[in-house]
Amino acid sequence: MINHLLIKIKEYDAHGGPQKKVHSKHDYTATPTDSGRFVIHTIEKHISKLRYFWFSAIPWGAGLRNINDVIYVDVNNNNHWVKLTSIVPQWINQKNHYTEKNVADELKRQWYSLNIPPDKSSAIMDNRELPDKWLFSDFGHISVKYFKDFNHDGIMNGKESVMNDFIHTTPDNEAVTSYNLRRTASQRPFPVTLPESHGCIHVKPTDIDIMIGAGYLKKGQGIVVHNYADKVIPATLKPDRYFRGNFEAHFFPGLFKIVIYKLI
Template identity: 45%
Template sequence: MLIKINQYDAHGGPSNQKLGGDGQMQTSTREGRYVINSIGKHVSYGKYAYWSGVAWGTEMRLTGEITMVKNYGIWIRLTDVNPQWGKYKDNQKYLTGMIKQRYLEDYGLSNFPDHWVFNDFGHTSVKYFKDTNHNWRMDGKEQIMGDFIHTTPPDERLTSIKKADQISLSESHGCIHVKPLDIDTMIGNGYLKKGNTIEVHSYAEKTIPVNLTRSIARPPFEVHFYPGIFKIAIYRVSQKN
């Protein structure tokens, strides 16, 4: 038996695929039952490798006109992080100007930032996989899903200036957007934890049941996302099935 104990705001992808404002396709958050594999800062290597190629919170500094980042404990040029930023290796002044302009646009501050606050996936992310053999660990041909739980830079900014109450979660490209304080709470309370189950429900479901039953469930908690009503519900698993 699963008993609902809490709920949080959350926003997934659209119910039907469409082209997003950034030119990337927005897809539905995929329905199913999954198991959390990892929690941590996301770094992109593909189409989001510019601003998301550096982990949120990475230390930054200026050396002359060169943007430096502390990558795994070592100070390197931003242009050495990946090929995308490497395109600016011969134009360091222009690159630093880009960083300052982005910081001004996002935070209204004209100084150079001391930490990277531009990653599209926020300060932490929760990644999960389809556990086809029900052993609660990723093995065999199981793979991390492209959909995962994360925050966004605009919501991180509002939280940083004590205006989290003004957050209106945006529609995603398929991931599950949550508020920065909420993801920290869910992690801190053990709701979002490696090995816990996440279930994504149908967009057609418009109510959150107080109780659920599942043939396979493991204590202590399950996380259920209802994309049709923009909510995550936390259920306590009352007994091992």
Template identity: 35%
Template sequence: MYSFTLIPGTVFDAEGGPAGEPYTPGKAYSSTRHGRFVIGSVGPHTSPGRWPFSVVPWGADIRLDAKGYVEVFMQGKWQHLHTLPAWRDTYAKDPAGARSALESRYKDLQRSTKSLFKVAKLPGQWENALPAKWVFNDFGQVSIKYFVDYNGNRRLDATAKAGRKKEEILSDFLHTTTDFELVALMNRELKRKETMPLGQSHGCVHMIPNVMQDWVKKGILKVGATLQIHEYAVSLVPRGFDKPEGSVGQEIHFFPGAKKIALYNVAKK
């Protein structure tokens, strides 16, 4: 048996998918799957094509070529936006249209950010038609991906031993949102402390950007760390509890029913 004790000051807002929507591959919205998991990777997320604004990693440089077409620097080279997956299907022969679509998305971000901060203009280059860096990735700066550790070695194994299930990264993971990431950037530039709703996810876990970045820097969100996702029926974050499963040290616990994520100290009884 293991004893779990809530670490004071570590409870933060977080939001999962809708309750009562069992996971089905390809389904638009699903409940965040509960269980005990191990973090398998920490880093930028790029999508192969389902999420157009996420085919480019957060922070990639942006520029316009001599014809005014958008280029992004990724994989060690400049690439035209209209040639990338999920963009070329629509804009392969319309690079100006790709630029227009990106500028339209940025105007939406600018508009919502100005409304939250109650300002007529954003500071510096943020008021331009396009930013200098890619701030459009739907999953934010970094994503935390996890898996079911079937053999208990806390590593994501490439192959499974006979009689064991193969360990695979889940399609649910921890990440931030584009809008909240821009709000966090403006907070630093404007020396403000504005916040916004995290919003229901498609099944992943939405986190506050500053909290995620802080936990990554402190080594809380790291490869090999334990993540417990509770059932939706748990509507409050308990100060402590006992469970037959645990890992001595510190664990990350997400409560989708309470819309909170927290840290617990774990000791063996």
């Protein structure tokens, strides 16, 4: 790509993992976001049936019903309703012998905590109606997943696999964004503050939709994660020989920014 340049056209807020590994009292490890050059593999709703199964084994936007304090979900939105506890039995088996009503109450508490701005009266919490869609996934409404392309052919093959780090939103940021979009002119907007991740890249819900919709994040295109020590965002970059597509996303974890470059 002789004489071509990548020019900065957009930048968005983003928050990765901590600069050094951190062990939490809640029995998780937060790690730095892995640096390097990657290729976007899939753009999809993330489901976690292992580490984050409590809320993330059900995909964002699945149908949700509370019938007589029993929670039902329609995972594929095809009118096939099943008990939440049949998909995530840990709610009963690992939550101190929870009953179905305990599960419903726990979801009400979670929904209460996500409501922006919340009414903090206990009566409101006790009687709060759940939404008709699953809005609890730790990974938000969409995720952008990428892989380390060892042989530089742009295809995930051989010993390559999707990284544990990926780009996604959070339920708290989704809730604030939803409120801001539906608020009246007299209601003040709430700031969308990105939390530190366990290693993934957190972005704002509206921003991830813009980046996907504009083709900035697209299957087969590159994403570069810089070192935490990089404290300057270049206005232009020279594309390397592995560049593909029209755009390239660069995440600067030390500056809390994702920057979009366009090939010219």
